Amino acid sequence: MSDVNGEESFDGGESFDGEDLGLDLLEEELRRGAAILDPLPAELRRIAVEAFVLHDLDARIAELTFDSVVDAIPVRGAVDVPRMLTFHAGGLTVDVELSAQGLMGQVLPPQTARVEVLRGLRATAPLTTDDMGRFVYGESPAGPFALRLRTDEGVLVTDWLTV
Secondary structure, three states: OEOOOOOEOHHHOOOOOOHHHHHHHHHHHHHHHHHHHOOOOHHHHHHHHHHHHOOOOOOEEEEEEEEHHHHOOOOOOOOOOOEEEEEEEOOEEEEEEEEOOEEEEEEEOOOOOEEEEEEOOEEOOOEEOOOOOEEEEOOOOOOEEEEEEEEOOEEEEEOOEEO
8 A cells, every 4th residue: 555655554565764774773672671681691692702703614514413312222220421422514424432531532434633622712732633533632521512623625513512
């Protein structure tokens, strides 16, 4: 339905001059209200900033395809069982075993890669895989962590996990 100036009304689907400005102002007011009534927890903001700082724009994301905490059948009487993780990206697989002593992993197919454990705002010193694609990190990562692998084909980053 057109008004006297030939512009469509609200039920016609087209916006009139100034409607976008009004929606922008409304959105800004809603953001301010939410910040006052339901502020973002400082810890959540810190984690989000840390994850963004470590983000590598050229990296492929390795998807978590197996997690023994979720996918494995529990064994009665087993104590201190290591957590097993498997990540896939393209033709590359990364198997990881987490325990109180640290983490061990293997890149398949076996190849040389530099592996970094990402924790907080910093990454560990790079580890180098052996001829079988294996690597060892001697301490258990506390809190959220991810792995970044640099291979001849490029950079691969795993999903973030919490121990």
